[in-house]
Structures are given as structure tokens and as C-alpha cells.
Amino acid sequence: MTTPHTIQAEYDLIFAGGGTAACVTAGRLATAFPALSILVLECGPTTKDKKEHIQAGQWITHLAPTTKTIQFHIGKPSEHVAGRPFVVPSGRCVGGGSSINFMVYNRPAASDFDAWEADFGNAETYEIDPKKSTHGSDGPLKVSFGSEVTQLGKELKETGAKFEKNRPESDECNAFDVESINKFFIMPKWISKDGRRSDIPHNYIYNNSSKKLFVFDGTLVNRVIVEDGVAVGIEYQFDNRVHESAPQDIRVVKARKLVVVGAGALGSPLLLERSGLGRKDVLEKAGIAVVAEIPGVGENYQDHAFLYTPYIVDPELKTMNSLLRSDPATWGQTFREWEESGTGQLGANYIDGAIKMRPHPEELPELGPDFLELWNSTLANHPDKPLIWASAVAGTLGDPSSLPNLNFIFSMSLLGYPASRGRLHISSSDPLAAPDFEPGFLSNPADVAALRWAYKKGRELYRRLPSFRGVFFPGHPKFPAGSAAAVEETAPVPLDAPKIMWSAEDDKAIDVFLRQVVTTSGHSAGTCAMKPFDKGGVVDSKLNVYGVKKLKIVDLSILPSNVNSNTYSAAIAVGEKAAVIIAEELGGSV
Numbered sequence: 001m002t003t004p005h006t007i008q009a010e011y012d013l014i015f016a017g018g019g020t021a022a023c024v025t026a027g028r029l030a031t032a033f034p035a036l037s038i039l040v041l042e043c044g045p046t047t048k049d050k051k052e053h054i055q056a057g058q059w060i061t062h063l064a065p066t067t068k069t070i071q072f073h074i075g076k077p078s079e080h081v082a083g084r085p086f087v088v089p090s091g092r093c094v095g096g097g098s099s100i101n102f103m104v105y106n107r108p109a110a111s112d113f114d115a116w117e118a119d120f121g122n123a124e125t126y127e128i129d130p131k132k133s134t135h136g137s138d139g140p141l142k143v144s145f146g147s148e149v150t151q152l153g154k155e156l157k158e159t160g161a162k163f164e165k166n167r168p169e170s171d172e173c174n175a176f177d178v179e180s181i182n183k184f185f186i187m188p189k190w191i192s193k194d195g196r197r198s199d200i201p202h203n204y205i206y207n208n209s210s211k212k213l214f215v216f217d218g219t220l221v222n223r224v225i226v227e228d229g230v231a232v233g234i235e236y237q238f239d240n241r242v243h244e245s246a247p248q249d250i251r252v253v254k255a256r257k258l259v260v261v262g263a264g265a266l267g268s269p270l271l272l273e274r275s276g277l278g279r280k281d282v283l284e285k286a287g288i289a290v291v292a293e294i295p296g297v298g299e300n301y302q303d304h305a306f307l308y309t310p311y312i313v314d315p316e317l318k319t320m321n322s323l324l325r326s327d328p329a330t331w332g333q334t335f336r337e338w339e340e341s342g343t344g345q346l347g348a349n350y351i352d353g354a355i356k357m358r359p360h361p362e363e364l365p366e367l368g369p370d371f372l373e374l375w376n377s378t379l380a381n382h383p384d385k386p387l388i389w390a391s392a393v394a395g396t397l398g399d400p401s402s403l404p405n406l407n408f409i410f411s412m413s414l415l416g417y418p419a420s421r422g423r424l425h426i427s428s429s430d431p432l433a434a435p436d437f438e439p440g441f442l443s444n445p446a447d448v449a450a451l452r453w454a455y456k457k458g459r460e461l462y463r464r465l466p467s468f469r470g471v472f473f474p475g476h477p478k479f480p481a482g483s484a485a486a487v488e489e490t491a492p493v494p495l496d497a498p499k500i501m502w503s504a505e506d507d508k509a510i511d512v513f514l515r516q517v518v519t520t521s522g523h524s525a526g527t528c529a530m531k532p533f534d535k536g537g538v539v540d541s542k543l544n545v546y547g548v549k550k551l552k553i554v555d556l557s558i559l560p561s562n563v564n565s566n567t568y569s570a571a572i573a574v575g576e577k578a579a580v581i582i583a584e585e586l587g588g589s590v
């Protein structure tokens with residue numbers, strides 16, 4: 001049996017989990033404090049120099065059922081999602097989500113977390129316009145439109161603005177403000193102009209200048225060791241999913257200064273609970289001694305409910321499908337093009353046209369009574385908050401081989417501030433045991449109402465796109481016979497064609513459909529919230545776990561409330577802010 005990594009007995013800082021935010025923090029601190037020894041333990045594989053993580057267009061390959069870089073977390077079946085066992089993915093590799101995500105560049109509203117606004121922009125270089133005051137110009141992560149913008153994206157932007165008369169076009173919808181709302185735009189990407197994914201490891205870790213930064217893959221952290229109220233180290237074992245023949249004994253490594261948990265919103269609460277930090281009844285049921293009672297651990301789970309629906313488009317419209325359906329010879333040509341110039345399909349993500357949509361006052365009645373409480377509590381007084389992020393992928397999200405040989409696109413609607421909440425707890429002290437996971441999707445009817453509205457808005461727009469050739473009904477609600485929504489169309493209707501008159505039965509069909517198909521965005525957050533202890537908080541505003549010294553959490557589990565955008569930008573902000581906080585505590589700065 002071979003030991004995959006030589007791990008010393010002690011380091012200054014230990015990171016448990018080597019995902020997005022943790023790698024930002026570790027990389028920043030390694031540069032600022034070259035004398036500091038830093039250990040990062042990640043259960044997934046390394047991504048160093050691997051094409052599937054560098055070539056932007058390979059994002060879709062990580063979703064394959066045989067994937068080794070994504071973990072699928074299986075939730076309990078729920079009546080709210082038609083009895084489905086709801087499945088949520090997260091990155092499982094060095095860099096976590098940053099190494100496998102769809103690279104959509106989206107930033108939240110200023111009101112989502114005002115205090116951190118100043119830190120946004122620090123991490124990026126906005127290649128689209130380096131002089132823009134709302135974006136960074138000298139950060140390690142590149143933001144551009146990638147190697148190509150699809151015709152579909154252009155059609156959505158142009159047709160959208162013509163059809164939705166009070167939702168014009170814009171070239172900036174990520175300025176955190178009211179001006180970013182209700183405009184059609186082309187989505188920037190976390191992709192450099194030369195077609196490379198702007199992940200964290202290749203920009204913060206693998207090119208480090210420190211001799212004392214160690215990032216080890218295939219190493220699973222079992223628990224944090226807390227002695228007399230102080231985190232002194234961790235227990236780990238090598239992960240056989242990465243290092244097949246590694247020894248399986250449990251080992252200990254000590255931290256001189258700090259332990260940072262960065263296992264993600266679906267990992268960190270479980271790690272805390274295995275360490276005796278959490279809800280008393282949960283720990284007792286799993287046979288774990290209580291070290292500190294923290295009732296909020298694992299509660300407050302949030303994600304962005306996500307709807308994607310297929311439309312048939314002109315066979316000539318460029319989509320990802322031809323490559324996804326094609327033989328490896330075609331891939332060879334595409335690989336060569338990327339190697340030579342960073343261009344072609346592998347330098348892009350094929351997600352372009354988008355809008356951050358918020359109902360105008362006169363549209364509120366369309367959302368129905370179930371929606372009003374969410375509107376009043378979360379959106380009404382914050383005009384910078386959108387309800388839905390709507391976009392489309394030029395192709396299928398996954399393997400198209402089970403679909404008929406037509407050209408498809410998928411519309412995407414992401415709910416910015418779901419009212420539903422879930423929870424996640426350990427079921428045993430074994431780190432490989434499946435947890436008790438209740439994702440909670442659609443448990444609040446406001447979320448169904450919001451997505452019903454999004455579905456209808458999408459139908460009206462897509463049937464007007466120049467490339468529209470039909471609704472692919474097997475992927476849509478089962479509308480009653482005779483319904484206007486069930487009429488087959490094979491070509492676009494004029495902009496001023498009458499809108500579909502939705503009946504109460506149509507609405508019911510949409511609601512049934514939503515419960516059957518709504519899925520996750522992979523934007524898990526909130527399970528170790530940064531808020532007061534007596535309000536269910538787990539960490540304080542310096543990211544310290546309540547009741548334990550020298551233990552912080554750095555990942556999206558700390559979000560006390562949601563951000564409307566795709567969450568990579570928020571994870572980077574958490575990582576950058578954590579580096580500032582820890583540097584100050586070490587008596588320096590980053």
C-alpha cells in the first residue's frame with residue numbers, strides 16, 4: 001500500500017476542504033505570509049493541468065453519471081417535488097465548484113450583502129472593458145465573453161427587448177444596482193479571452209510563490225479535534241475514490257494557529273457535527289459526544305430552484321448538440337482549434353442571452369396570491385433585487401442522445417430568493433455515510449408561483465425568436481386538450497401576435513409539471529449561517545465558530561440569506577474577505 005502524500009505532524013494553518021473559497025484564502029495567505037506553513041486537504045482529485053478543467057467548453061463533461069469530479073447529494077423524497085429523491089451536485093476536486101461550474105459570471109444585488117460590496121471586483125480582471133469602475137482590472141480571474149457568443153444569445157437579447165417593451169437592451173447588468181434589473185444582455189463568463197476557465201486553483205494555487213503551501217488531493221477530513229474549547233487539529237484518511245490502494249487508517253495532523261473548514265454548504269455542517277459541534281439530538285442519535293451545542297448547524301439550507309425547458313430550433317442554429325452527438329474525430333478538430341488559438345466551442349460555454357427579471361407593479365397580479373408574502377418580505381423594498389435570472393443554453397444540459405435528432409436549446413429560469421428552506425445533518429459518525437438531507441425545494445408555494453410566472457414569460461418570448469421551430473412538448477407541462485398553450489407551432493409568431501390566454505387548468509398543469517421537473521442550480525448555501533447565535537447562527541462576523549477558539553468556516557455555508565446571482569462570485573468574495581480577516585489576526589495584511 002502506497003501513501004499518496006507525505007503529511008507532516010503539524011502546520012500553522014489547516015484547511016479542511018479545498019474548494020472555491022478555501023483555495024482563494026489559502027492562496028492569498030501563502031503569498032502574503034511566505035513563512036507560514038499551510039495545509040489544504042481536499043477529498044477529490046487534483047485538477048492541475050487537466051484539460052477537462054482548463055478548456056472552458058468541457059464544463060458539460062463533468063455532469064456525466066460516471067463523473068469523478070462532482071458529488072451528487074441525494075435528498076429524501078418529498079411530496080413537494082412529486083415524490084422525487086431530489087439530487088444536488090457540488091464540485092468534488094481541488095477548487096471545488098470553481099473547477100467544474102458552468103462559468104456564468106453573475107453578481108448579486110448590492111442589497112444582498114452590502115458590507116462586502118467593496119471586496120467585489122478585487123478578484124477579477126474584466127477583459128470586456130478594463131476601465132469600467134464597477135469591475136476589477138488587475139485581478140487573477142479573467143472575465144470575458146469567451147471565444148464566441150452564440151446567435152441564440154443575440155436573438156434573445158434583441159427579440160427580448162423588442163417584445164418586452166419595458167425591458168430594454170443593455171451591455172452592463174452586473175453593476176449591483178437597479179440599472180442591472182429588467183434589461184436584456186449578453187452574459188459575461190468566468191472564461192479568459194483565450195478560452196480558459198477562470199478557476200481558482202490555476203490562478204491562486206498551482207502557480208504559487210510559497211514553498212510552504214501544500215494542497216493534497218484524495219484526503220478526506222473526518223473531524224476537527226477540539227480540546228478545551230480550542231481547535232487543535234484534524235483527523236483524516238486517504239480517500240479510496242481517488243487513491244485506490246492508499247491505507248485506510250485514521251491519522252491526525254495538528255494546527256498551530258488555526259483550522260479553517262471549507263467543505264462547502266453540503267460538507268461543512270457534516271464536518272462540524274462529526275466534531276461534536278451541532279444540534280444535541282442530531283449528535284446523540286449519531287453517537288457523537290457533544291463538544292459545543294450549536295443548534296443552527298445544518299439548518300437554513302438554500303439553493304436556487306432551477307427550471308429548464310426544451311425548445312426546438314432551426315437546424316442551422318449553432319448549438320453544442322452537433323459536437324455532443326458527434327464522433328471523437330470531430331472532437332479532435334475542436335481540440336486542435338482550442339490548442340492553436342483558444343477559439344471554437346471549447347473556449348465558450350454557450351450560455352449567452354440573459355435578463356435579471358423583476359415583475360413590474362402591473363405584472364404582480366399575474367403572480368397570484370401565494371407570491372405576495374415573499375414579495376412583501378424580500379423584494380418589494382429592494383428594487384435592485386430580481387425575481388428570476390432567465391437565460392438559455394444553446395444545446396442540451398447533458399447527453400442529447402436520448403432525445404430525437406432535432407436541434408434543441410433549453411431555456412433556464414433560476415429563482416433568486418426562494419422562500420423554501422431545507423436542512424442537512426449527519427446520520428452517523430462515518431464520513432462516507434449518506435447524510436439526512438431534506439433539500440426542501442418548493443416546500444413554500446411562493447416558489448411555485450414565481451416559477452410558473454417564469455415559465456409563461458419564457459413561452460411567450462421563445463415562440464417569437466427567429467430560430468424558434470416549436471415547443472418540445474415532452475419536456476413541457478401536460479396542458480389540457482384545447483388549451484391555447486397546447487397548440488403546436490412550427491415557426492415563430494410575430495412580435496405582436498396575441499399572447500396565450502392561460503386558464504386555471506393551464507396553471508394547474510404548470511404547477512404539477514414544476515413539482516416533477518424543477519431541479520437545483522448547484523448553488524447550495526446557508527447551512528452554517530453568519531448571524532447571531534440566538535438567531536440560529538453558527539459563525540460570527542469574523543467567521544469564528546461560536547463556542548470554539550481557532551476555528552473558522554470559509555465557504556458558502558456562511559451565507560445568512562441568499563444572493564440572487566449564480567454563486568461563484570459570492571464564494572470568491574467570501575474567500576477574499578476571509579483572507580483579509582485572517583491576515584489581520586496574524587498581524588499583517590494580504
Ligand SMILES: Cc1cc2nc3c(=O)[nH]c(=O)nc-3n(C[C@H](O)[C@H](O)[C@H](O)COP(=O)(O)OP(=O)(O)OC[C@H]3O[C@@H](n4cnc5c(N)ncnc54)[C@H](O)[C@@H]3O)c2cc1C
Nearest residue numbers: 017019020021096097102103104221264267522556566568
Ligand atoms: C454543476 C454546477 C454548476 C455551477 N455553475 C455556476 C455558474 O455557472 N456560475 C456561478 O457563479 N456559480 C456556479 N455554480 C456554483 C459555484 O460554483 C459554487 O457555489 C461555489 O463554487 C461554492 O464554493 P464553496 O467554496 O462554498 O464550496 P465548494 O467549491 O463546493 O468547495 C467545497 C470543497 O470541499 C470538499 N470537501 C467536502 N467535504 C470534505 C471533507 N470531509 N474532506 C475534504 N474535503 C471535503 C469538496 O470536495 C469541495 O471541493 C455551479 C455549481 C455547480 C455544482
Ligand SMILES: *[C@@H]1O[C@H](CO)[C@@H](O)[C@H](O)[C@H]1NC(C)=O
Nearest residue numbers: 139140202203204207208209
Ligand atoms: C498566478 O496567476 C495569476 C493570474 O492567472 C496572477 O494574477 C497571480 O499573481 C499568479 N500568482 C503568482 C504567485 O505568481
Ligand SMILES: *[C@@H]1O[C@H](CO)[C@@H](O)[C@H](O)[C@H]1NC(C)=O
Nearest residue numbers: 205206207208209213214215
Ligand atoms: C506551488 O508552486 C510550486 C512551483 O512554484 C509548485 O511546485 C507547487 O506544487 C505549488 N503548490 C501547490 C500546492 O500547488
Ligand SMILES: *[C@@H]1O[C@H](CO)[C@@H](O)[C@H](O)[C@H]1NC(C)=O
Nearest residue numbers: 369371372373374375376377
Ligand atoms: C403585501 O403588502 C401589501 C401592500 O402593503 C398588502 O396590502 C398585503 O396585504 C400584503 N400581503 C401579504 C400576504 O403580506
